[in-house]
Amino acid sequence: MQLTIADLKRGQKGIVKDVSSKEIPLKLLEMGCLPGNHVELLQVAPFSDPMYLNINGTHLAIRKETAKHIIIEPSTNE
Template sequence: MGLNVADLRRGEKGIIKEFTEDVLPIKLLELGCLPGNIVELVQVAPLRDPIYINVNGSHIAIRREVARQIALEPFSPDE
């Protein structure tokens, strides 16, 4: 299994590649959590759930379980 949002460390970024499950909360899609967009891990709660991400300028708190469903490809700022 490849990289997913739950694997990111604070400040790391990735490009959304696909969703591993067919069902993803519609609110995430409305907030810009779409393939091709860059996601950055902003903060992790003290008990490691939820996590706080930035996608297209939208700051979103999501459960780690949902974060594992968002597959990423590595982000390189040089590209």
């Protein structure tokens, strides 16, 4: 099973591997959600939704349903 941002726990980090361009708005890509970039889950609202992320230095919040479409790999260092 592939790991996505929705699987991250608070404080965990990962690297974006693939984004399915069908499900992800261009705006999110433009804000830095691109393959190779680091992502960290900073905070979650109740029921883990929405999720407050730091992607590539940009702090933003997305809903869990969107987070499920961003595939990541766990970051090796740290």
